[in-house]
Amino acid sequence: MNRSSGDRVDVSIRDVRVSYGGTVALDGVDVSFAPGLVHGLIGMNGSGKSSLYKAMMGLVPTSSGTISLFGVSPKEARKSQRVAYAPQSEIVDWNFPVSVTDVVMMGRYGHMGWRRHARADDHKAVAEALARVDLEDLSDRQIGALSGGQRKRAFVARGLAQGAELMLLDEPFAGVDKKSEATMTKLLRSLAADGRTIIVSTHDLIAVPALCDRVSLINRRIIASGEPSEILVPELLTEAFGGFVPQEALQLAKAPA
Secondary structure (H helix, E strand, O other), rough: OOOOOOOOOEEEEEEEEEEEEEEEEEEEEEEEEEEOEEEEOOOOOOHHHHHHHHHOOOOOOOOOEEEEEOOOOOOHHHHHEEEEOOHHHOOOOOOOOOOOHHHHHHHHHHHHHOOOOOOHHHHHHHHHHHOOOOOHHHHOOOOOOOOOOHHHHHHHHHHHHHHOOOOEOOOOOOOOOOHHHHHHHHHHHHHHHHOOOEEEEEEEHHHHHOOOOOEEEEEEEOOEEOOHHHOOOOHHHHHHHHHHOOOHHHHHHHOOO
């Protein structure tokens, strides 16, 4: 199952601390992410998953520590189009009058001039991305008219059109049915097999074993990282989730591999 490219690490995060006013969101986070794998960032709501994503994208300042993406700073990596982000559904205005193609074409903006004039290679990249996520037949549909799973795939297609090597997905299984979850799992695993670094933040423990090669438990700091069978154990889950660990997840953790 492990397809990491040797000892190469695309993302290195060392002793990172992030605070909002007097509230500590991240406290001494140490973690790394290698290419060719699907990584799970697992924690309850408010554990720091979104804050870590924002720090990795250079959108919030760190009060200590270092973050390196492909050997450069987050802002440099984002400027070079190597990092893509698929947000939680709740923070997107689905009524905005844009088509699926329009959304995916946004991934090409960094490759265009200031006029945002799409060229032949931009249209080609968008078409290939839509084909990869199986949304060609819905390319002209308004983005809000898609199902939850289709919307998630549209944002993955945006990252593909962009040419991103690191893809950050925030709660990709929230609000999707089991069929869509299986489709997304297959897609993300195929993207990792291409050599991309895929990081999925979630509190949905049930989906993790089928999706992730490695997982990191977070609760303001990284509690543990490793293969799912090593990390999804009752004592570590309890440390990460406190008394909020779903019983079905604990039963899953106790089940034999």
